[in-house]
Amino acid sequence: MDLQNIGKKIKQIRLRNQKTQQQIADDCGISKSLLSKIENGQTTSAVATLSRISDALGVQLSWILDDKTEQDIVFQKNSNRQTRFGDEGMGYSYELLANRSKYSGIEPTIVHVTPRKLNQRLDQTYTHSQDEFIYILEGSINLLYDGSEQLMEKGDSAYFQGSKPHLFVPVDDDGAQVLTCFIDRI
Structure with a gap:
């Protein structure tokens, strides 16, 4: 031990x-x-x-x-990454990008925003305890955040408190891919 x-x-x-x-x-x-x-x-x-x-x-x-120590680096091959979780009817699905440790304080994911025509949740915001950093990889979204709306396009980023109501709303029928990092507040 x-x-x-x-x-x-x-x-x-x-x-x-x-x-x-x-x-x-x-x-x-x-x-x-x-x-x-x-x-x-x-x-x-x-x-x-x-x-x-x-x-x-x-x-x-x-x-x-557990005697295993945290690794300095964990590689996640695309071919080994588990497929999407979630339900497109709920507005999104996501892929976990790194599973370093459930206690590391950061959880990087790709959020696949459901195309507008398939999205059944265009007005129900979410909250959670972590801060959130987002970077638009593909497509465009309207970020609804605490009563305001911001158009975000490929290459745009934002950092915000997840405890405030927010939602990624697809702009069109192409959907979007958003790199999202959930960060525990210390």
């Missing part, structure tokens, strides 16, 4: 969850000092304690105990 790797993972997800050591320690019934030593790889801990920590952080114990 790699104590440094376990500690690094615990600290990483604790900070991502915007929790203090004291908050997690209180949730687990351990001292802040013990949690600090675990995070710094200075002490071994009972699996039961690690299980309570994983519960408090909302992650699987197996993720904390």
Whole structure:
């Protein structure tokens, strides 16, 4: 068991969850000092304690105990990428471009905006907790964002808070492809 790797993972997800050591320690019934030593790889801990920590952080114990370290680079061949997810009738489908780690804080995708004639959701906006960066790869969209509308064409980009109502509306019957990066807010 790699104590440094376990500690690094615990600290990483604790900070991502915007929790203090004291908050997690209180949730687990351990001292802040013990949690600090675990995070710094200075002490071994009972699996039961690690299980309570994983519960408090909302992650699987197996993720904390996994000896595999994050890779510096992950290649995703087009031929190995899973096909589109989603439902065109809902307005879009998407492809995940990189699956580095579910805790990396960024999720790059290509959003395929359904052509106007097939799109059944031209007015229902979405919200989510992540920030969003978009870059128009093909076609054009109207970006509805928090009550305003902006025409975006190939090569245009935007960065915005996903917590505000937004929607990609196709401009024509050709649809569009939008590189989208969902970025966790820290």
